[in-house]
Amino acid sequence: MTTKYETVIGLEVHVQLNTESKIFCGCSTEFGKEPNENTCPVCLGLPGTLPVLNKKVVDYAIMAGLALNCDIAEYSKFDRKNYFYPDLPKAYQISQFDLPVAENGEIEIETEAGIFNIGVTRVHLEEDAGKLIHEGSIDKSKGSLVDYNRTGVPLIEIVSEPDMRTPAQAKAYLTELKMIMEYLDISDCNMEEGSLRCDANVSLRPVGQEEFGIKAELKNMNSFSAVEKGLEYEVKRQQGLLDEGKKVVQETRTWDESLNKTISMRGKEEAHDYRYFPEPDLVPLEIDAAWKEEMRKEIPELPREKYKRFIFELGLPEYDAGVLTGDKDLSVFFEEVLSDYDDPKNLSNWMMGEFLRLLNENSHSPFESGVSPINLAKMLKMIDQDIISGKIAKEVFEKMYNSGKDPETIVEEEGLKQISDQDELDNIVDAIIEDNPEAVEDVENGKERAIGFLVGQVMKETRGKANPGLVNQMLRDKLMN
Amino acid sequence: MNIYDLTIHELKEKIAAGELTPAEIKKAYADRINEVEDRVKSYVTVTDELAEQDLAEYENKKEALLAGIPIAVKDNMSTDGIKTSCGSKMLENYNPPYNATVVEKLNAAGAVIMGKTNMDEFAMGSSTENSAFFDTHNPWNLNHAPGGSSGGSAAAVAAGECAAALGSDTGGSIRQPASYCGVVGLKPTYGMVSRYGLVAFASSLDQIGPITKDVEDSAILMNVIAGHDPKDSTSIAGQKEDYTKYLKEDVSGMKIGIPEEYFNLEFDEEVKASVLAAVEKLKEAGAEVETVHMTDASYALAAYYVIAPAEASSNLARYDGVRYGLRSEQAADVSEMFTNTRHEGFGDEVKRRIMIGTYALSSGYYDAYYLKAQKVRTLIKDDFDRIFNDFDLIITPTAPSTAIELGSKSDPLEMYHTDIFTVPINIAGVPAMSVPCGFDSSEMPIGLQLIGPHFGEGKIIQAAYTLEKLLNINEKRAEL
Numbered sequence: 001m002t003t004k005y006e007t008v009i010g011l012e013v014h015v016q017l018n019t020e021s022k023i024f025c026g027c028s029t030e031f032g033k034e035p036n037e038n039t040c041p042v043c044l045g046l047p048g049t050l051p052v053l054n055k056k057v058v059d060y061a062i063m064a065g066l067a068l069n070c071d072i073a074e075y076s077k078f079d080r081k082n083y084f085y086p087d088l089p090k091a092y093q094i095s096q097f098d099l100p101v102a103e104n105g106e107i108e109i110e111t112e113a114g115i116f117n118i119g120v121t122r123v124h125l126e127e128d129a130g131k132l133i134h135e136g137s138i139d140k141s142k143g144s145l146v147d148y149n150r151t152g153v154p155l156i157e158i159v160s161e162p163d164m165r166t167p168a169q170a171k172a173y174l175t176e177l178k179m180i181m182e183y184l185d186i187s188d189c190n191m192e193e194g195s196l197r198c199d200a201n202v203s204l205r206p207v208g209q210e211e212f213g214i215k216a217e218l219k220n221m222n223s224f225s226a227v228e229k230g231l232e233y234e235v236k237r238q239q240g241l242l243d244e245g246k247k248v249v250q251e252t253r254t255w256d257e258s259l260n261k262t263i264s265m266r267g268k269e270e271a272h273d274y275r276y277f278p279e280p281d282l283v284p285l286e287i288d289a290a291w292k293e294e295m296r297k298e299i300p301e302l303p304r305e306k307y308k309r310f311i312f313e314l315g316l317p318e319y320d321a322g323v324l325t326g327d328k329d330l331s332v333f334f335e336e337v338l339s340d341y342d343d344p345k346n347l348s349n350w351m352m353g354e355f356l357r358l359l360n361e362n363s364h365s366p367f368e369s370g371v372s373p374i375n376l377a378k379m380l381k382m383i384d385q386d387i388i389s390g391k392i393a394k395e396v397f398e399k400m401y402n403s404g405k406d407p408e409t410i411v412e413e414e415g416l417k418q419i420s421d422q423d424e425l426d427n428i429v430d431a432i433i434e435d436n437p438e439a440v441e442d443v444e445n446g447k448e449r450a451i452g453f454l455v456g457q458v459m460k461e462t463r464g465k466a467n468p469g470l471v472n473q474m475l476r477d478k479l480m481n
Numbered sequence: 482m483n484i485y486d487l488t489i490h491e492l493k494e495k496i497a498a499g500e501l502t503p504a505e506i507k508k509a510y511a512d513r514i515n516e517v518e519d520r521v522k523s524y525v526t527v528t529d530e531l532a533e534q535d536l537a538e539y540e541n542k543k544e545a546l547l548a549g550i551p552i553a554v555k556d557n558m559s560t561d562g563i564k565t566s567c568g569s570k571m572l573e574n575y576n577p578p579y580n581a582t583v584v585e586k587l588n589a590a591g592a593v594i595m596g597k598t599n600m601d602e603f604a605m606g607s608s609t610e611n612s613a614f615f616d617t618h619n620p621w622n623l624n625h626a627p628g629g630s631s632g633g634s635a636a637a638v639a640a641g642e643c644a645a646a647l648g649s650d651t652g653g654s655i656r657q658p659a660s661y662c663g664v665v666g667l668k669p670t671y672g673m674v675s676r677y678g679l680v681a682f683a684s685s686l687d688q689i690g691p692i693t694k695d696v697e698d699s700a701i702l703m704n705v706i707a708g709h710d711p712k713d714s715t716s717i718a719g720q721k722e723d724y725t726k727y728l729k730e731d732v733s734g735m736k737i738g739i740p741e742e743y744f745n746l747e748f749d750e751e752v753k754a755s756v757l758a759a760v761e762k763l764k765e766a767g768a769e770v771e772t773v774h775m776t777d778a779s780y781a782l783a784a785y786y787v788i789a790p791a792e793a794s795s796n797l798a799r800y801d802g803v804r805y806g807l808r809s810e811q812a813a814d815v816s817e818m819f820t821n822t823r824h825e826g827f828g829d830e831v832k833r834r835i836m837i838g839t840y841a842l843s844s845g846y847y848d849a850y851y852l853k854a855q856k857v858r859t860l861i862k863d864d865f866d867r868i869f870n871d872f873d874l875i876i877t878p879t880a881p882s883t884a885i886e887l888g889s890k891s892d893p894l895e896m897y898h899t900d901i902f903t904v905p906i907n908i909a910g911v912p913a914m915s916v917p918c919g920f921d922s923s924e925m926p927i928g929l930q931l932i933g934p935h936f937g938e939g940k941i942i943q944a945a946y947t948l949e950k951l952l953n954i955n956e957k958r959a960e961l
Contacts, residue, residue, distance in 0.1 A: 041579045045799050047572070047680040048559045048581060050713050082795050082842070084819050091798030144815070146803070275842035277851060280684035280792055282714050 005204040005242060007235050008212055009170045010162035013177055014155050015187045016128065016195035017060045022152035023127050024051030024094065029154075031193060035133070035147035043152035045089030050281050053078075057154040058101070060186040061125050062287060062295040064156055065102025067180050067302055068120045072292050076101050078125070078279040083272050086146050087130035095157075097276040100124035101285070106161075107180070108304055109172040118173050119161030128153040162201065162212065167231035174198055174227055175326075179303040182328045191223050198227055203248070204238045213238075213248060218262060220254040230255035234262050306331055314344040320352055333366040336373035341380050350380065354394060358401050370404030371397070379407035391464050392416050420467040422474065425458070428466070429474050432457045443479045451475055484509035485641030486958050489550050489698040492644055496549055503539045503549025506644075507532055507593050510551040514595070514642045517961045522617050523627075523637035525556045526564050527596040535593040542591030546705050552587055553643035555634050556597040557604055558689070559678035560584055567680050568600040568612040568630075571800045571807050571826035581678020582710045583647060583689050590705045595643045598633030602828045603797060604654055604682040606630050607899045608885060611830045616887055619661060620959035621925055625884040628658030634692045635662040639959050645693040645702055649679055651686045652785055653880075653903025656915035659692055660879035660928025663917045663959065665945070666692045667699050668903075670935050671910035672717040675710030681796040683789035684715075686907040695955050696916065696946040700724035703938065717936075727942040730950050733767030735940070738872040740775040743902060748881030755919035755927040756878045762951045763876075763944065773872065776864045780857055781905035786897060787841050787854035788908075793831075794838030800826060833893065858908050865909040869934035874944055877902045879915040879928035902930055912938045916945045917954060 022029055025042035042049045065072050079097035105120035130148040134141035158177060164170045178196060181187040189196040203215035218234055221227045233255075238248050252271075253262040301309070303325045310321035325331045330351070337347055355376075359369060379396060382388045388396060388411055399410045411417050419425055432454055433440055442450035451472060458471045484506060487495070495501040514527060532551070542548045554560065557567045559577040561584075566572045580588070587594065601611035609617045609632025617632045619625040620640040627636040631648030635658035638646050648655040650668035659666025667690045674689045681687060691702035701724075708721040739760060744753065764770045802808035802822030809821035827835070841850035868875060880899055890896045906913040911934060918929035929948070933941040949955050 041577070044804065046559075046577060046579070046805070047565070047567070047575070047799070048557075048577070048676075048678040049579075050677050050715075052712060052714055080795050082798060084798065084801060084816075086801075086803045086815060089799060089804060091801060092795050273844045275795070275839065275844070275847075277791060277795070277842055277847070280715075281681075 003242070004207045005239060006207050007165055007167075008162045008203045008205060008215075009164035009167070009231060010201045011160045011164070011170060011173060012199045012201070013158045013160075013174065014197040015064070015158065015177075015181055015189065017057055017154040017156060018185075018187050018195075019054060019056045019060065019154055021054055023054050023057045023125070023154035024152055027152065033149055035145070036149060038149040039151070043089070044148055051094060051279075053282060053285070054154065057125060058285065058287070059295055059298075060154070060184075061101045061123060061156050062292060063184050063186060063299055064158070064181065065105065065123045066292070066296055067184055067299055068102070068105035068107055068123060068158065070102035070105030070120060070123060072102050072287055073099060074287055075099065076285040076287065078282045078285070079276045080279050081126075081274045081276055083274060085129070086144060087132055087148075087151070089130070089148060089151060093127060093129065094279055094282070095126035096124035101287070107173070107176055109169065109176045111166070111168045111172045113166070113168070116163070116169060118163045118169070121159040121161050123156050123158050126155050126157060127151070128155050167228045167235065170200065170231055171224060171228045174224060176304070179326065179328070183300055183302055200227070200231060202231060202234045202238070204235065204242060214250050216248065216250070216262075217252045218255060219252060219265065220256075222257070226255055226257060229260065230262060233260065237262065303328075303331075310344075316344060316348050320348045323352060323356070324348065327366070329366040333373055337377045337380075340374055340377035343380070343384070346380060347376075350376070350397075354397050358398065369401050371400050372404075375400055375406045382407055382411070386418055386420050386467055386469070387411070388416060388418050389464060389466075389468060391459075392418065416465060418467050419462055419465050420470055422470065425466060425471060425474060428458055428461055429471060429478065432461065433475075433478065440479060443475070483513075483641065485513040487644070488694045489547070489644050489701050492550055503536055503593065506549060507536050507551060510595060510641070510643060513640070517620075517640050518642065520618060520623055520961065521620055521636050521640045521642065522615050523598050523633045523640060523642050524553070524596040525566055525568065525599050525612075525614060525633065528560075528563055528594055531560075531563065532593045532595050535588070535591075539591065542589075545589065545591035546701060547587065548591030550592055550645070551595045551643050552592040553595050553598050553634055553637045553646040554584060554587070555631050555646070555648050556600055557649055557680040557682075558584055558647060559680070560594070560597065563597065565597065565680065566614075567604070568602040568609075568614065569826065569828070569831070570613045572680075573613070573807065575806045577678075579678065582675035582712060583706050584678065586706050587647075592705075596637075598631070598637055598646060600633055601630035601654075602831050603680070603793070604630040604649055604651055604687075605793070605830050605834055607653070607657055607896050608887070608890070609633060609658070610887065611828055613828055618887070619884045619925075620961055621663060621884070622923070624886055625925065626661065626887050628661035628880070628884060630654040630658075631666075631692060632658045635659050635664055635666065638662070638664045638692050638694060640961060641958070645691060645698050647689055647702075647706070648692045649682075649687055649689050650903075650907065651682050651688075651789060652907050653900040655690045655692060656903050656913060656928065656930060657880050657900065659915040660917075660926065660930075661884035663926030663928075663957075664692055664694060665696055665699050665914065665916050666690065667703065667914040667938070667941070668906065668912060669703065669707065669938055670717070670912045671907075672715050673912070673936075673938070674706050675708075675713040675716045677710055677712040681792075683792040684796060685792060686785075686789055688907070696914075696942060696949050697725070697728055699914065699945075700728055700942050722939060724938060724942055727939040728946050729943055730947045732763050732944050732947045735768045735874065735944060736872045737763060737768050737770045737944070738773035738868050738875045739770060740868075740875060740877060741772050742775050742777050743877045746778065746881070746901065748878065749883065749921070751921040752878050752880070752882060752927050755921070756876070756929045759918040759929050759948060759952060760876055763948060766947060766951060768944070771872075773868055773875070775868060776861055778901050778905050781861050781908045782897065782901055784854040784857040784861065785900075785904045785908055786837070787850050788858065790834040790838030791841045791851050792838065794835045794842065797827075797831065797835055802826075830893065861905055862909045865905075865911055865932075865934070869937075873933070873940050874937070875932040877930045877932065879903065879930040883921045883923070883925035883927055906930075906932055911935055912941060914941045914945050916948060918948070918952060919954065
């Protein structure tokens with residue numbers, strides 16, 4: 001009989017905070033500058049320099065902690081994590097060891113299998129390291145160059161409890177974290193640029209066993225799909241070992257995207273002893289209730305709350321609510337339109353349909369198109385007021401998207417206004433009746449569907465501008481009485 | 482008296498009276514350096530060009546506290562564009578691109594910077610014999626050590642190679658050389674003087690302070706260098722004092738504790754007698770002197786030799802050959818480059834302390850060493866606080882002996898023991914000053930240590946100033 005195993009996954013996520021300046025000096029954090037342009041004696045770790053904590057960084061960490069439902073430490077401190085590497089100019093990283101800014105949180109995630117609560121062990125602050133650069137490939141390069149622009153860029157590390165049981169849950173958790181950070185506007189959360197990084201601890205244990213199995217630490221998963229694929233591979237690999245009666249080795253493994261597999265980096269024996277000790281150059285961090293409350297006020301409605309409100313208060317389908325809240329700007333756009341327009345479902349249809357289609361085609365984010373929330377609200381009202389037909393509206397919308405003009409101007413310029421004047425339509429309707437005797441006969445014989453055909457003919461004749469409801473009524477009046 | 486023998490306040494008076502110009506003063510000190518430096522060897526770098534530049538600025542800074550006064554700076558304080566070697570081969574070619582805050586303050590005060598003084602490598606040592614470059618000689622007897630680690634600064638002041646100097650003190654490195662060289666050395670309260678730009682040895686213990694020819698100069702120099710610095714998070718916020726207001730001959734009613742446990746230690750009888758005689762003078766002048774009981778100083782020494790190396794092992798990890806300083810040419814890969822650079826760049830004592838510190842912080846040993854030492858530190862601090870509830874000052878000898886002979890102590894533990902009276906003060910973070918209180922039978926100076934509570938620099942200065950007047954020995958200079 002083969003043993004059934006349960007997967008246990010915990011994630012360590014590094015989030016680069018988008019403050020203007022670095023965590024311990026005044027240097028800019030701007031991405032993409034010339035190598036070593038954003039440096040000074042402090043972030044270069046020159047002898048004698050000292051760190052000074054950037055308050056904004058703590059503000060952001062408190063916000064993150066609160067958003068993840070953590071307890072915020074009244075007393076927190078920094079520690080040195082010691083190791084040698086050329087990209088680490090002081091040969092230690094200022095981090096937090098036993099007294100992080102925030103602890104004991106949890107967030108709700110949703111997968112196809114249901115809703116789960118994932119525990120957040122801690123949120124701690126630390127400084128980022130620099131980057132090694134090689135000419136060509138690392139093997140062929142004559143030497144290593146080092147760029148310290150990233151050194152001292154503020155990071156928070158968010159450590160989860162080992163609460164995830166499937167790679168899908170891990171992906172959902174990471175996605176939820178990313179959305180929360182985006183809603184807080186404290187990080188760019190770009191995995192490709194490295195402003196969001198994820199390591200995973202994975203182990204398997206026989207179903208029913210409480211004790212954890214031996215874990216592998218997984219690194220170098222540089223996209224959301226890499227996280228899911230890497231974890232799926234690792235689960236299969238460990239399952240295979242256990243099925244063969246072999247043991248999983250405690251080690252650090254790296255995900256190789258090109259080979260689609262994980263590769264051993266270093267074993268337990270080679271693990272670092274970081275010799276943590278309290279950073280003597282910084283004073284302990286005391287966060288009083290007033291500071292905490294000030295930060296709480298900065299926290300907007302978070303994606304999960306918004307998602308639920310869209311469903312339960314606005315009556316949107318779960319799918320729509322998920323898409324609209326999955327991107328912060330999209331949800332902001334949606335709500336800005338709603339402040340001038342009161343049919344959320346109709347708005348959602350437009351955003352999910354035409355708007356997203358055009359955004360995707362043009363690789364635009366919501367506020368990059370020519371459609372402003374106020375103009376979209378105007379256009380939707382024009383449909384509701386029978387000023388334009390739904391069909392014409394699509395044409396108008398695309399013109400708005402490309403030109404940035406408001407819908408009234410477009411309708412005016414292009415003569416797209418709906419014809420709702422009965423006198424104006426009378427001759428056209430009569431002509432259609434005359435030209436389509438067979439359909440007319442069908443209608444007179446009670447075949448309702450034939451009315452649709454006749455309406456269509458009128459619409460064609462008016463290039464879509466006729467008010468279809470009015471035409472329908474007119475045909476009925478003329479033919480069925 | 483020679484110009485180079487004058488104190489800061491005497492020089493200021495003569496400038497004010499038009500009897501001397503800053504150019505004459507600078508020349509007198511530069512000539513003195515030329516005359517004695519090959520015997521004393523106080524300086525790693527004589528910055529004559531910088532001194533000339535500073536002098537040229539004099540007209541703009543006339544009113545400043547140190548306008549035209551020749552000052553020396555220990556070679557572990559960053560000077561923009563000027564070698565800051567820390568007495569190490571590792572930094573022999575290192576020119577910082579910025580000034581330490583204290584150097585900025587000296588500049589603002591119009592000081593004329595004469596040079597960078599020799600020291601034990603990375604301030605680790607008590608005789609300046611751990612300098613990677615050369616020994617400094619005690620001006621009172623060239624066969625003796627000047628003490629350390631600020632031996633170059635103390636010797637330069639005692640030899641008249643500068644009017645005053647800055648030193649740094651992690652476990653006695655200002656006070657002990659001041660004692661050996663017969664000058665005044667003050668270690669301020671931790672956080673009183675900015676550490677920004679001071680190359681770190683043990684961050685929670687390091688403190689910059691003045692080494693001067695008398696107590697008044699110490700107060701003047703403190704007025705220049707003390708005060709909050711936004712670049713140093715551990716520097717104390719708040720209004721700084723005018724220390725010269727404590728230059729009063731008055732100890733009446735001042736309560737002074739004499740810790741029995743310190744005086745019961747085995748140390749030089751002449752030192753003990755001299756210190757106790759000075760205490761007697763203070764008593765005659767109206768101080769209330771009482772014996773007090775304190776924790777055995779050897780616990781402080783034990784805690785110090787865990788905490789200081791632990792912090793040092795981390796602070797000195799950055800010297801890896803990647804960015805500045807020495808880089809070994811003998812390396813096949815980056816890991817070898819690190820190892821060989823550090824092997825070639827550091828001296829024995831530095832390596833010893835890095836290894837001790839690394840060990841003490843290692844997983845599995847942290848609780849037994851580092852954490853235990855921190856607990857001892859808290860107890861020692863509490864012990865001082867307890868005494869200072871009832872006493873204004875504590876007096877001990879500065880060092881267990883007068884200046885040791887060069888080359889006489891090869892056992893590191895024996896050398897560590899010369900810091901027994903000074904180390905507890907850094908552990909507690911309180912201020913203390915070494916003032917000359919006499920000479921032994923070989924005519925070597927003896928130092929007395931005045932310890933005050935946190936922010937008690939004023940009381941220390943007042944008692945030291947009084948003692949200096951009572952003893953009337955401070956006009957005596959080393960003959961070279």
